[in-house]
Amino acid sequence: MDVIKRARLLSGDVVDIGIDDKKIVCLGECRGEEIIDADKKLVLPPYFNMHFHLDSVFLQSKNKSGTLWEGIQIWRDIKEKLTEDDVIKRALVAVKLMVAYGTLWIRTHVDVTEKELRLLKAILKVKEQVKEIADIQVTAFPQDGVYTDKGNDELLYKSVEIGADNVGMIPHNELTREDGVKSVELAFKIAKEFNKDVDGHVDETDDPNSRYLEVVAKKTIENNWYNRVTAGHVTAMHSWDRAYRFRILPVIAKAGITVVPNPLINAVLQGRFDEYPKRRGLAPIKEMISQGVNVALGHDCIMDPWYPLGAGNMLQVLFMAIHLDQLTGYDELNSSINLITYNAAKAWKVEYGIDLGKKANLLITDADDIIDLIRFLEPPKYVIKDGKIVAKDGKYILFNGKWEEVKKRP
CATH class of the missing domain: 3.20.20.140 (Metal-dependent hydrolases)
Known part of the structure; x- marks a missing residue:
């Protein structure tokens, strides 16, 4: 099980998020391989x-x-x-x-x-x-x-x-x-x-x-x-x-x-x-x-x-x-x-949200709360789709199995 440590949810609760087989399988105190420490920053669905x-x-x-x-x-x-x-x-x-x-x-x-x-x-x-x-x-x-x-x-x-x-x-x-x-x-x-x-x-x-x-x-x-x-x-x-x-x-x-x-x-x-x-x-x-x-x-x-x-x-x-x-x-x-x-x-009409059994689609941000998220308009530190990191820091994206820089225009 992959684990995102210390994630602050929209509710304000700070939890670990456990991911296995593309789904969220643990919310709370989760044991497994730590892939990200969210550092008590806001984590929300994409x-x-x-x-x-x-x-x-x-x-x-x-x-x-x-x-x-x-x-x-x-x-x-x-x-x-x-x-x-x-x-x-x-x-x-x-x-x-x-x-x-x-x-x-x-x-x-x-x-x-x-x-x-x-x-x-x-x-x-x-x-x-x-x-x-x-x-x-x-x-x-x-x-x-x-x-x-x-x-x-x-x-x-x-x-x-x-x-x-x-x-x-x-x-x-x-x-x-x-x-x-x-x-x-x-x-x-x-x-x-x-x-x-x-x-x-x-x-x-x-x-x-x-x-x-x-x-x-x-x-x-x-x-x-x-x-x-x-x-x-x-x-x-x-x-x-x-x-x-x-x-x-x-x-x-x-x-x-x-x-x-x-x-x-x-x-x-x-x-x-x-x-x-x-x-x-x-x-x-x-x-x-x-x-x-x-x-x-x-x-x-x-x-x-x-x-x-x-x-x-x-x-x-x-x-x-x-x-x-x-x-x-x-x-x-x-x-x-x-x-x-x-x-x-x-x-x-899609399965959505940070709940047990749902697909692990997540944004790990650098914001403490929604107000700071909106104030600074920053890209997420990590974008996770179906349990896999697909983008980092607004600069890099995983496409066709390879990491590449994100272009701002063609």
């Missing part, structure tokens, strides 16, 4: 990135206006020219960087309005290549909309047939309200046919009249797809009047829909038509949680046509969310870690 775009990562196009619309145009100009090898090369760097910062679960949206589906095929290969260090779910994402161009609905079907894990949608990007509703209906039709979860970009706009989340909730309930639906962004929620949010959020909670804000990118993409004050670009996390909605966070982008920054560090995402939604009360700060851990695990 992070989730519940919304990302591996196909566009590190495409450092110069978006001069910094807007969503220029980013979309840049992406349209280049996506048909990308090769599988290029997509794989960039995505591998991003995955390794995220793992080094403590993320072991990554849900990525892949544009399937690219006619040859090269992007999807490339990311499916990446998913297989990195399975020893990270678990990836691939969402078939109709970036340009389903009914905006002939054949996009067929591409969405085909994407699920060849291996996408989740069915995506972007109803607010369709040309009419009616087409937006039809795109939601299509997503559920495909999901039921292939027994897949639904994971959509929903209401990513400042327009208070964009209310497709209510359609998603209705279709979730009608199709009995409870706890199998994720709605990404939902930035329009910050523009909905409070009475409407008060009415609709309990329905979202009832349907078991997880809402995934992406605070880094939406803080800079939203509010572009505002003077001052500018909207924050964040669905109201505190209000959603108070109404029983499951909320998790996504990183969304790293150095792509929409976002020029990003390090792959989910603590950076959490840090931004805490500031934008003022989650700075003592209890709020300590529970905020759930936004990138336990809440996300609930949506992913």
Whole structure:
């Protein structure tokens, strides 16, 4: 049995953690071969990135206006020219960087309005290549909309047939309200046919009249797809009047829909038509949680046509969310870690946590508590997946059986 000595858990208890056959077999005073002395520092389960775009990562196009619309145009100009090898090369760097910062679960949206589906095929290969260090779910994402161009609905079907894990949608990007509703209906039709979860970009706009989340909730309930639906962004929620949010959020909670804000990118993409004050670009996390909605966070982008920054560090995402939604009360700060851990695990439906019999997936940090973890945003000293150390100090990663330095960009 391998033993991690003196680990401080989220509860504050200091225990030894015994690992055997990839699982936690001892919590307390454990005897075996000491592999790490945690020195009473915080040890917690690894992070989730519940919304990302591996196909566009590190495409450092110069978006001069910094807007969503220029980013979309840049992406349209280049996506048909990308090769599988290029997509794989960039995505591998991003995955390794995220793992080094403590993320072991990554849900990525892949544009399937690219006619040859090269992007999807490339990311499916990446998913297989990195399975020893990270678990990836691939969402078939109709970036340009389903009914905006002939054949996009067929591409969405085909994407699920060849291996996408989740069915995506972007109803607010369709040309009419009616087409937006039809795109939601299509997503559920495909999901039921292939027994897949639904994971959509929903209401990513400042327009208070964009209310497709209510359609998603209705279709979730009608199709009995409870706890199998994720709605990404939902930035329009910050523009909905409070009475409407008060009415609709309990329905979202009832349907078991997880809402995934992406605070880094939406803080800079939203509010572009505002003077001052500018909207924050964040669905109201505190209000959603108070109404029983499951909320998790996504990183969304790293150095792509929409976002020029990003390090792959989910603590950076959490840090931004805490500031934008003022989650700075003592209890709020300590529970905020759930936004990138336990809440996300609930949506992913994966065995998770530091408990006897569960898989030994652990982060050994240099922080004394959650507040210091968030203050300093440091990578874990060790990242452990299935009982094996796969990353150290944010600098080194074990890939294909060999240790290598983590690249910050391709």
